[in-house]
Amino acid sequence: MQPTAVTWAILGLLAQRPMSGYDLKRTVDRTIRHFWAASYGQIYPELKRLEDQGLIAGRSEPTGERQRRVYELTEGGRAALEGWLTSDVELVDELRDEGMLKLFFSDALPEQRIENIRAMRLSTERKLEQLNQLRSHAQEMRTGPALTLDLGITSCQSFIKWCEATEHRLTETETEKE
Amino acid sequence: MQPTAVTWAILGLLAQRPMSGYDLKRTVDRTIRHFWAASYGQIYPELKRLEDQGLIAGRSEPTGERQRRVYELTEGGRAALEGWLTSDVELVDELRDEGMLKLFFSDALPEQRIENIRAMRLSTERKLEQLNQLRSHAQEMRTGPALTLDLGITSCQSFIKWCEATEHRLTETETEKE
DNA sequence: AGGTGCATGTAACAGGTTACATGATTAA
DNA sequence: TTAATCATGTAACCTGTTACATGCACCT
Secondary structure, eight states: OOOOHHHHHHHHHHHHSOEEHHHHHHHHHHTGGGTOOOOHHHHHHHHHHHHHTTSEEEEEOOBTTBOOEEEEEOHHHHHHHHHHHHOOSOOOEEEEEHHHHHHHTGGGSGGGHHHHHHHHHHHHHHHHHHHHHHHHHOOOSSSHHHHHHHHHHHHHHHHHHHHHHHHHHHHHHHHHHO | OOOOHHHHHHHHHHHHSOEEHHHHHHHHHHTGGGTSOOOHHHHHHHHHHHHHTTSEEEEEOOBTTBOOEEEEEOHHHHHHHHHHHHOOSOOOEEEEEHHHHHHHTGGGSGGGHHHHHHHHHHHHHHHHHHHHHHHHHOOOSSSHHHHHHHHHHHHHHHHHHHHHHHHHHHHHHHHHHO
């Protein structure tokens, strides 16, 4: 079984601090899910595999009667993480953006086009707000998490600007026609 | 069977002109695959389903002995496409970006960080070059395809700018330390 | 004669989500 | 006492890719 994205997400997060599967899911949802999501259905089975491979070590840390298994990175796990970090195979980069799809096909219904762009802008504005909120909690500026946040915010802002400019331009064209 | 992304991609492309499955794949790869990819394994079965539902109509147009089935949009298909274009359900927007993942976890190996950003920039520069090449072929500017190209180019440029600025900033910090 | 492109199709696989089952703890 | 949260796990499902099989047409 070769490593997949969720492998690196788990090893990377456990390099920050030991965590349970539940903690991992929560942390993923607050952080990397903006550019790489993960579900319980991936996390729990992967934790078992990684422990079998000796890349992480789990110990039981129950809260009263409630079971809880906390995992930490082993030396082998850290080596694997560093190996990935220094590898230079082509980076996976996939996008599924329904707004772009609608915009692409908007010639089939041109009077709807501005509405499509508006919807993209609004959804990006919501995303930007989330990222800004996350950044207000962050302290230091030169850490990995802070840099990805910053890049995410910059991208959203540039996207929103394009939308505003284009909405404006299209509105003017409409008015000219009258 | 309810519509999926590939449904809209096919209906949208057939609204532009009648095409075979092979044409569709080629067109997808030249255009929307930047924000929504599709494979033969999705296209051919979906064409059958759409014909069964009466949203598209296929006719045989062989080239000599070589079979070829060309599909065109029916009225029902156009209505379905317009329905999607005007619907305002939450837009699907998913990203899988391994470069961002590496940057997020770069605290585990800080001396590698600049290299990670460089790799992201180079891969984005390649993407930008592709988009620019596509735009040089495009004529009109106010069509859906042209707008998505323009937005894609703008996004790449903003991304690259961020990388350059950050690489610069990190290099300076490095030098200060000496 | 052979390589490339046109053309259709699918089986096997990989990756990922959803929904549920189960049960303890904590705060209102 | 009840709702929310903590906590683990998986079966069923859906989506999408890869790789292959098959064969014609066209150019050199």
